[in-house]
Amino acid sequence: MHNDQLTPGIEAGRLSADQIAENFADLHPPLNDHEALVAADRCYFCYDAPCTLACPTSIDVPLFVRQIATGTPEAAARTIFDQNILGGMCARVCPTETLCEEACVRETAEGEPVQIARLQRYATDRLMDAQPYTRAAETGRKVAVVGAGPAGLACAHRLAMKGHDVVVYDAKPKGGGLNEYGIAAYKAPDDFAQAELDWLLKIGGIRVEYGRKLGDDLTLASLQKGFDVVFLGMGLAGVNKLALDGAHPGVENAVDWIARMRQSPDKTDVPVGRNVVVIGGGMTAVDAAVQSKLLGAETVTMAYRRDRAAMAASEYEQDLAASKGVHILYNAAPKALGAGAITLARTKTSNGALVETGEEIELAADQVLLAVGQTLAGAPEILALDGGKIAVTGPGRTSVAGIWAGGDCASGGEDLTVTAVAEGRDAAEDIHAHLMGEA
Amino acid sequence: MADLRSNFLGIKSPNPFWLASAPPTDKEYNVRRAYEAGWGGVVWKTLGEDGPPVVNVSGPRYGAIHGPDRRLLGLNNIELITDRPLEVNLREITSVKRDYPDRALVVSLMVPCEQEPWEKIIRRVEETGADGVELNFGCPHGMAERGMGSAVGQVPEYIEMVTRWVRNATRMPVIVKLTPNVTNILAPAEAAMRGGADAVSLINTINSITSVDIDTFAPEPTIDGWGAHGGYCGPAVKPIALNMVAEIARHAATAKLPISGIGGVTTWRDAVEFMMLGASNVQVCTAAMTYGFKIVQEMISGLEQYMDEKGFSSLDEIVGRAVPNVKDWNELNLNYVTKAVIDQDKCIQCGRCYAACEDTSHQAIAMSEDRVFTVKDDECVACNLCVNVCPVEECITMKELPLGAVDERTGRKVEPYLNWPQHPNNTPDNCGWDPDPAEPVQ
Structure with missing residues (x-):
């Protein structure tokens, strides 16, 4: 194949393998020893530190x-x-610019926070060979965990530590959840999600069954029967629908495209449009747009129907996208699809409502990636929902006794890896107390 | 897993990290929070005799020396002993000790240099259930002008006398806290021993003026336009403290005297250094005053990791371990030759090593037109200054020449151990060192 950035349509191999490898290298390479000492030296050891308060997992x-x-x-x-x-993983993927590093007092003082994420990676990289935790004496209690994503794994690990036996069921052929199938490739290169998963499972007491989706041969009733407790952390498998006039062969949900792209080892076989339009304003939209560009799309436009301030993707992520050559179009709502093109209606906010201005623009689009939000799919009917997610109170207790939930599928908290970890961990502590008769 | 438990004079604590007698240990509220944060022990801020309490200044009590980025390197204070009533302190000590029986609680004392006040306060302290007493012969400001603190600590006869009064008055462990404001720390240490002290703790603070306000022409901290010398502490004083601890630990007459090490302990590593030079435990003040009680968590985890990595199971394996390696200069091996080596991969080409060596030392570093810095082995005396001024860790290191290798500077082969007393240049005309060869230490 002799494709390049100008090849029409949706094609793989627009850039050389070397170029793609360079494009998808570590976004934030590890600190060396000297850099780590200099970076660490900047910390003031704040009292009741704002960074810790800003961390969903309350890391000290x-x-x-x-x-x-x-x-x-x-x-x-x-x-x-x-x-x-x-x-x-959190050291690599956390939006620290809106969490610990935003809260850092040196951000206040100098606009330059301590590099907490990179220091966290520096430290954690040193313990990734052997699993540092061991199991307590076995309790004989069994817990089913649905979903091997951040919430499920955090829950499973903490339960295993407490001596419980855990079986994790995951619909996909590999574990890690969005760490494996969703996160931008340049944030967790070198197959880190699988390495971390393998490392985590070394604690023992956790069995993972892949290709087991809740709802198929695996029912909640059977889990309730076979286990003392069930934890649901299956994430958001559905996507919001976007009804547009017209037809376009290159329309795809961004999460599906990213998942496929993530599974390609060297990315040289991942087809991408010459002109790509990504619809949406969240992290998924940014990830889809940036990675399209890194694969060699000639033009990538992120079209978001509201203004910049309303965009879910952080300013840092928007700047990252811009630096990679993504054009972000604000106040542009998708209206119709045509042959190799998409029509967008310009919008404005008027009296708090988003209205179309009447102006329309047409963009060349060989490929249209939709990133307009994910939804809960296949939640068991016996569970109460809240805002389209499994309703939980306290540390992940659902409306049904014996069933806990956490991560993106559960109500409350932001849809972040770090939030999912916190919820999985806290549910595990609550489950442990329940199993040991303390709650 | 390393066992951090400490037993100092029979006083047990879960770790060797104690808070020194100072503002952080002035009251029950602080001490309870310190224990909750993980401190193994506390030396309660110095109590004085019953009666109207001392009065402190109500202007600034501290002056500071900062490094880059306002890192607090040295702190000076003009605060006196506790200014709270004796009864209140004793009541609180009793209450805290009752609630924290597993933590060390030692009470620091300073009363006039007469037998009766010492005997009297000792009896009161015994009633509290405290684990021991520390005699404050150290504070260099305020109390010294009233014949207490370092005014006692600077006169070995007084140290011995007061220590003996206390020794004879109690069965509690007696620790004598020494002032560094003396010419030779061994005299007060030996005096404490003669008086019957169970241990010494050192160093107390050093006489100091931290700075002068060049607009108001007054020393800082400034009280109504005037200032007085105060006691200096913090990371800046650690080298002085380490030496004094080591002097006592390696001096035959005092070698068996237990030591509580004090002076700029800021990290677990500092603590290990004090212990290696003979301290059984350490006392901390400035680091806690700078960063809060929580800092002990780093000390605990760091010491644990260090001991695990070294395969040490108890503190006994650390205490005193470096003492045999502390020598007088004339025992050092004059045939030991090293050369500086610059790691070009790590060098950031700042040229600080060059400036230091070219301007102030031995002109042993070459600088090329494209800023590559290399060591001239035929000039390098291995002074280590380049290592010390280099901003990058491990960029410049000292490489030892093996026996038989030629030192390019002298043209001579490296030979076995030879110290100054053994050296041919050491002649009777050559200024006075004992020409008898000392026993080689190797």
């Missing part, structure tokens, strides 16, 4: 940074993993 940031600064990054890693067993 000042302590772990000081442990790095005093030459014990392994102790730092323990401090991180005690709160967040997926601290390695």
Whole structure:
């Protein structure tokens, strides 16, 4: 094949393998020892630290940074993993610019926070060979976990630590959830999601069954019968529908395209349009747009129907997209599809409502990726819902006794890896208390 | 897993990290929070005799030396002993000790240099259930002008006398806290021993003026336009403290005297250093005052990791381990030759090593037109200054020349151990060192 950026249609191999490899290299390469010491030295060891308060898993940031600064990054890693067993992945994918690093007092002082995420990676990378935790004496209690994503794995690990037996069911052929199938490839290169999963499972007491989707041969009733407790962390398998006039052969849900792209080892076989239009304003939209560009699309436009301030993707993510050559079009709502094109209606906010201005634009589009939100799919009917998600109270208790839920499929919290980890962990603690007769 | 439990004079604590007698240990509220944060022990801020309490200044009590980024390197204070009533302190000590029986609680004392007040306060402290007493012969400001603190600590005869009064008055462990404001720390340490002290703790603070306000022409901290010298502490004083601890630990007469190490302990590593030079435990103040009680968590996890990595199971394996390696200069091996080596991969080409060596040392670093810095082995005396001024860790290291290798600077082969007393240049005309060869230490 001799495709390049100008080849019409949706084609693979627009860039050389070397170029693609370079494009998909680590977005934030690891700090070396000297960089880590300099970065750690900037931490003020704040009291009741704002960074820790901003972390959904409440990692003791000042302590772990000081442990790095005093030459014990392994102790730092323990401090991180005690709160967040997926601290390695979170170091890579957390939107820290809206969490710990936004809260850092040096962001206030100098507009330049301590590089918490990169320090977290520096520390956690040092303990990724051997699983640092061991199991308590076996309790003989059995817990089913649905979903091997961040919530399910965090829950399973904590339960295994407490001595319970865990079976994790996942619909996909591989575990990791969105870490494996969703997160932008350049944030977790070198198959980190699988490496982390393997490392996590080394604690023992956890069996994972892949290709087991809730609803097919696996029913909630059978899990309730076979296990003492069920934890649901299956994420959001559905997507919002977008009804547009006209037809276009190159329309696809961004999550499906990203999942396929993520599974390609070197990305040279992933087809991408010459002109790509991504509909949406969240992280998925940014990930789809940036990775289209990195694969060699000539033009990539992210069209978002509201204005910049309303965009779910952080300013950092928007800047990242812009730096990679993605054009972000605000106040542009998709209206109709045509042959190799999409028509967008310009919008504005008037009296709090989004209205069309009457102006329309047409963009060349060989490929249209829809990233307009994910939805819960296949939730068991016996569970009460809240805002389209499984309703939970406290540490993930659903409306049905014996069933907990956490992560994106459960109500409350942002749809972030780190939030899912916190919810899975807290549910595990609650489940443990329940199993041991303490709650 | 390493066992951090400490037993100092029979006083047990879950770890060797104690808070020193100072503002952080002035009251029950603080001490309870310190224990909750993980501190193994506390030396309660110095109590004075019954009666009207001392009065502190109500202007600034502290002055500071900052490094880059306002890192607090040294702190000086002009605060006196506790200014709260004796009865209140004793009541609180009793209450805290009752609630935290597993933590060490030692009470620091300073009363006038007469037998009766010492005997009197000792009896009161015994009633609290505290684990021991520390005699404050160290504070260099305020109390010293009243014949207490370092005014006692600077006169070995007084140290011995007061220690003996206390020794004879109690069966509690007696720790004597030493002032560094002396010319030779061994004299006060030996005096404490003669008086019957179970241990010494050191160092107390160092006489100091941290800075002068160049607009108001007054030393800082400034009280109504004037200032007084205060006691200096914090990371800046650690080297002085380490030496004094080591001097006591390696001096035959005091070698068996237990030591509680104090002076700029800020990280677990500092603590290990003090312990290796002979301290059985450490006392911390400035680090807690700078970063809060939580800092002990890093000390605990760091010490644990270090001990695990070294395969040490108890603190006994650390305490004193470096003492045999502390020598007088004339025992050092004059045939030991090293050369600086610059790692070009790590070098960021700042040229600090060059400036230091070219301007102030031995002109042993070459600088090329494209800013590559290399060591001239035929000039390098291995002074280590380039290592010390280099901003990058491990970029410049010292490489030892093996026996038989030729030192390009001298043209001579590296030979076995030879110290100054053994050296041919050491002649009677050559200024006075004992020409008898000392026993080689190797």
